[in-house]
Amino acid sequence: MALPPSLTPGDRLNIIIGVTGRATTGSRKNAGSASISDVAGSAGVSLMTVSRVINGHPRVSEETRRRVLAAIRKLNYRPIRAARDLSRGRSRSVTVMTSNTTLYGRAALLQGIEEAARYAGLHTDIGILESPRPSAVEAAIERSCDPASGGVIVIAFDLAGVRALRAIPAGIPVAAAVEINNVKDSRAYPTAALDDRAAAFAATQHLLDLGHRTVHHVSIPSSTNASARLQGWRAALREARARIPEVIAGGWTPQSGYEAGQRLAADRQVTAVLCGNDDLALGVIHALRQAGRAVPDSVSVVGFDDVPSAAFYAPPLTTVRLDFVGLGHDCFALLQHAADPDSIMPEFNAAAPKLVVRETTRPPRRP
Amino acid sequence: MALPPSLTPGDRLNIIIGVTGRATTGSRKNAGSASISDVAGSAGVSLMTVSRVINGHPRVSEETRRRVLAAIRKLNYRPIRAARDLSRGRSRSVTVMTSNTTLYGRAALLQGIEEAARYAGLHTDIGILESPRPSAVEAAIERSCDPASGGVIVIAFDLAGVRALRAIPAGIPVAAAVEINNVKDSRAYPTAALDDRAAAFAATQHLLDLGHRTVHHVSIPSSTNASARLQGWRAALREARARIPEVIAGGWTPQSGYEAGQRLAADRQVTAVLCGNDDLALGVIHALRQAGRAVPDSVSVVGFDDVPSAAFYAPPLTTVRLDFVGLGHDCFALLQHAADPDSIMPEFNAAAPKLVVRETTRPPRRP
DNA sequence: CTGAAAGCGCTTACAG
DNA sequence: CTGAAAGCGCTTACAG
Incomplete structure (x- = not known):
């Protein structure tokens, strides 16, 4: 294991405490983690106020905010994703549907999408398309398409992707990376493509x-x-x-x-x-x-x-x-636009393809 | 776009209906999707029964099951992830923390983890480690570690990963892919490694x-x-x-x-x-x-x-x-074990490293 | 600036 | 085999 030899496992606790200042106490119902009401109780405020602090709501007095923050730290509190997502009605994650992520183009695209999503405060999860067979595509969608999803980006470079794109249930924001953007199709789905x-x-x-x-x-x-x-x-x-x-x-x-x-x-x-x-x-x-x-x-x-x-x-x-990472950014922007039709259509920023001449090309031999 | 030229966008609806038999009707509060109570109402059963059918519970009569299934299809119902996760107290997803997924080893490992997770009915989401700086690692954890997570697998091949591993909050099931398994460290975290x-x-x-x-x-x-x-x-x-x-x-x-x-x-x-x-x-x-x-x-x-x-x-x-995909499977098995200490310790199945002699090696030149 | 109420859509006990 | 109740932990209105 890549632990520096100077650190023994016993240091783990020290490091956690040292870096974050968290106590390891507080075991409760849900996997031992504190809830928002625990924090409210500890800080002597209402649960609402804690919620406001967590979400960076402006109308909270400095003094209160400080108390809440202290309680959060003390109890090592972190919000549970499912609870937030459920009450908000939409999850804060995008799922990218793709076949084989080990292929370079898809891996780079995934990276670009993840970067953009992270920047926007969303998580990324992956839904793998094992095969282009309709039943497999259907199963993948069944598995990966949460109706309350923050959105789905499908990498439709191949048949599996194209089929998945068409089968995404209505009501879920969707965008796609495609091989070629033609007018007909981009009317049906928001699509981004490299040239x-x-x-x-x-x-x-x-x-x-x-x-x-x-x-x-x-x-x-x-x-x-x-x-x-x-x-x-x-x-x-x-x-x-x-x-x-x-x-x-x-x-x-x-x-x-x-x-x-x-x-x-x-x-x-x-x-x-x-x-x-x-x-x-x-x-x-x-x-x-x-x-x-x-x-x-x-x-x-x-x-x-x-x-x-x-x-x-x-x-x-x-x-x-080919700028796959840039294309990933564009796809995410497109998705954001799809999720909020009132927003303005994003500009595409992926770099134009560029021929890089190296050493595998030269004039043909004279016969 | 890679749509066969014979298909126009107008076909989309047909395909969806054709393949899945779903109606596109039913717009309600949450992003237009039907809820479990809608299904219950439509099938003339209680919400509980629908839940049982969805989850493959055995004690449901064939006749009832059929009716519920029909209603599900008719309303195009699918459960909302957040609601399930919240009520179960644990999310049904693993998050993989890693730096740069475009590197071959990590990409293949991610693929292996995803496969195993999917097979077990879990989703995979990714938490990228941008840098080994402690603040960056801490931020990544803050972002990606849901306290109710189904588990975290960290790819600890580098410093960022090693630090992330140590900072995973207590209470979250965790496993790690590491460069080398030594006795000391595997006592601190469940780890899997190739030889x-x-x-x-x-x-x-x-x-x-x-x-x-x-x-x-x-x-x-x-x-x-x-x-x-x-x-x-x-x-x-x-x-x-x-x-x-x-x-x-x-x-x-x-x-x-x-x-x-x-x-x-x-x-x-x-x-x-x-x-x-x-x-x-x-x-x-x-x-x-x-x-x-x-x-x-x-x-x-x-x-x-x-x-x-x-x-x-x-x-x-x-x-x-190196069998990174196999290592991914092993990591997931390890995580399952960590999540349920009563389970038996899984066997590791990743293939042993194998020297593949090709053409870049030969005896040194005689001086 | 702060809080009490209601509800998000499911599942887990508990009854019958 | 089926159901009514309670609750998971948050946030969204609505008050004050």
Whole structure:
């Protein structure tokens, strides 16, 4: 355990008392914690006054506030969440529904949402979507959607998320992070998105500018035909009057990129590949290298996301940086707006996608 | 947005009704949702009976149960979390306190905890530790530790976590994931750990067996002198009567590994390096390569964790696989035990660390 | 500036 | 198998 060797467990109590000044006394009904009436009694005021102090209500005399605060400290009182939430009629927490939080984009998004929520005084809890099967989605909602929830943010980058979004019960404030913001859908749900289309366009353009005749694409699962990344990629190709190759459907993992890469490696026409994310790119590059097609000498590869490791891959990966944390902030702002329609529509502050050129792209070899 | 193009937003209502059979009617006080008494009224039974049905209580006649279920469906009723939690005296959620969830180990651990909690019918919420400063830790606890919480699991791999663990108010069930389980500390808190010491020992041993005279170490921040990884590394060196080099303190990121790698590259004595995690290893390798010291030709490198990408790095990384998801399960089991001391102590099921030899290690060059 | 009352929506005993 | 009562610990009106 990472305890400094100089501290023995016996120090625990000392530390708690030392840091917070709390006594460990006061055992009562509810798990040994003091209630608001205990504090009121101890401070010689009404329960209402304690409530006012806790909530930072202005109309409390300094003297009273001090007494109450002292009692709170003495009894080591903290409000019970459930009681507050129940009496307020709304819980003070947002739940984020998402599949697999270990994937970079979702993890960063979750971080952004949590930051914003915390800043606004809300807690974050997570509702995992195990599978896109309707019954699984339904179960996840049954489990995670409190009717008195402070709001739900669904990460609808994949089918499970899209389905969950549609099944959120009415009456719960909701917002979603989506792959692409189109007018039709944003009328149905408040949605926030990064400009994946522009990002894919820029990445493809970069490869074309280098002199590649066309650019192949290994897609992430979310990429249906309406996918923003696919759209941007196709648009750049079309604009350059380049041939539009068939999309190779990948998964989320390097392994699935590896498998796509093996197919790509077999095709001598392939000189440039745009991948749906960096993990995919890593796998693609590995397969290419194994097949004797070095990157970038023989084939150029671009990723998507700019995960923290991408700059240290060998070779360092050219990719598009996506501001998932910023998107998380935006989603939360959107949710706040959804919860209070009288509020003004928030501005989106997530950074625009940015092409980061590193060392996996270069002009094609002259035949 | 990732909606199939064939579906327009107008379909939303249809889908909700279609999938769940719910009516969208019934607007009442609390955010438009029906309460348990509404259901009771509609089904012509008492509120108690509805409660029994919801909670799967056995002593309810089939006929009654059916009627209640029908009313629940008709009114689209779902229980409000806060009300349940309050009346039960304990919330049905665990909160995971951790710093930065985007780091692989923590993300995987969180996933494991969430899985186990979900399986047990509990929700998971997250309490982020922004900094190890005592005031920040205290604030995080103030924010996240509901006195009626179902329990808290703290990820105490770093200083912030260790401090948080010690400051969890008495009366809240708690368990911790720690770097190393020692007898003293596990008497103070229920803790679960992976055998990092054995893992580091095995990794170091592997390098020594290859013929390296000694092994350098780039550590993650958690690694104090009592760190399990340091212990295992030192023990292996000592056993082999090898020189024990000074530890190079790294951070969590590839960038910090890169900086450590630059220092290592300058030292011609260095032929083998054990890194505190895979990200660090990636950075170290990058720096080494830039300095003209190829891996593994000139220097061998071993990581820690076996992140999903490690097998696809160039070269594929030799590392130690750690079962963080399993550790998460174990932490949750431990918490359950802490919440109910009469229960039997759970067995730990996390897989033992496993050295995965790939291509960043080989015998040192003959001078 | 302070307080007494009512109520949030459930569940836990206690009866029958 | 079913129900009437009391209460969980807060906050929201409403008074003063």
